[in-house]
Amino acid sequence: MTYDLIIIGAGPSGMTAGVFAARKGLKTLIISKDLGGQVNWTTDIENYMGFQEIDGQALMEKFENQVKDLHLEEKLTAVTSLQKAGDLFKVRTEKEEEYTAKAVIVSSGKKPKTLNVPGEVEFRNKGVSYCATCDGPLFRNIPVAVVGGGNSAVKSALDLANYASEIHLISDNGLTADSLIVERLNQLDKVKKYLGHKIVEIKGDKSVAQVVLEEIKTKQRFGLNIQGVFVEIGLDPNHEFLEKLVEKNEANEIKIDCLCRTNVPGLYAAGDVTSVPEKQIIVAAGEGAKAALKVWEYLLKAPNTGVVH
């Protein structure tokens, strides 16, 4: 069976696209490894209109319910490849299934960046963490490192100050976080900063015991005995499955125009995975709506595809 539309990713943009596509009568399939995406990691949201304050998961449950009401087809799995074959798109998943569609919206969001150093994968959940608010209480009275210099890194360091005995903040650059929170950090005696340094290796036995730092200017290396490494160095777009199919910008985001079109006819993108500025839930949702409406127009006009009713 050929779908009119396959939506890859079910965060705010993907689920909104789904609702708009269903209302236009498009035969739509949503494929995503989870529902809610990055919003699941967000606690208090105070800038999504209609809700003065709402928890990320609570908001996504409302999105999910709206999607479920329209009986959209959903597959909870990760996409491994997307290819164009003539006028159609072939989507393959981790479960080795293949689906075909006339148009695709990529709304697969972003994921936390990894350090890509030896030891990071081996010690994941064994000292290496990407969520200080979640895992902080498991690092009571032991020394930890936080990697990054932006708001999320400094906030993590402040959070961890409630638990850890020492905090070593490592940034290859300076601190780009808001001055207000940097000031709070500067008041803490247990925080030591290593600016202009990077981690080159994470070492340990059953769990993390040391990181090897390198001063970027001098290339001098030294070890730091810590038992936790919190990685807060920003986000990377999720689009490995596209390989070289579409154009990206300098931030490796999918390049789209104001109609959510990529450079491949029939292939649209929406939300944080794209070049659209401002990664906000409300922006992503709006982009998802626009992408679905543009797909509908595309299918009406496309000579060989058309919408099947």
Added chain:
Amino acid sequence: MEEVTVYSSASCPWCSKTKSYLKDKGIVFSEKNVSEDSAAAQEMIELTGQRSVPVIKKGGQYVVGFDPERLENMLQ
């Protein structure tokens, strides 16, 4: 059936996701909050060697993180 324990922390989105998943499936579990209970934190680290929540434990088996597929296998 062996008892199911969820080790969670106060501000961990995947912990709440895990708990509502278990509730939806009608699985009875007890919860140990590692933010409030440092002994529970230590116990979890010693039992599983993990420093990441949620950890869902049943007998000698455990799952780290919200992973419906692995949870289903373990809880069967």
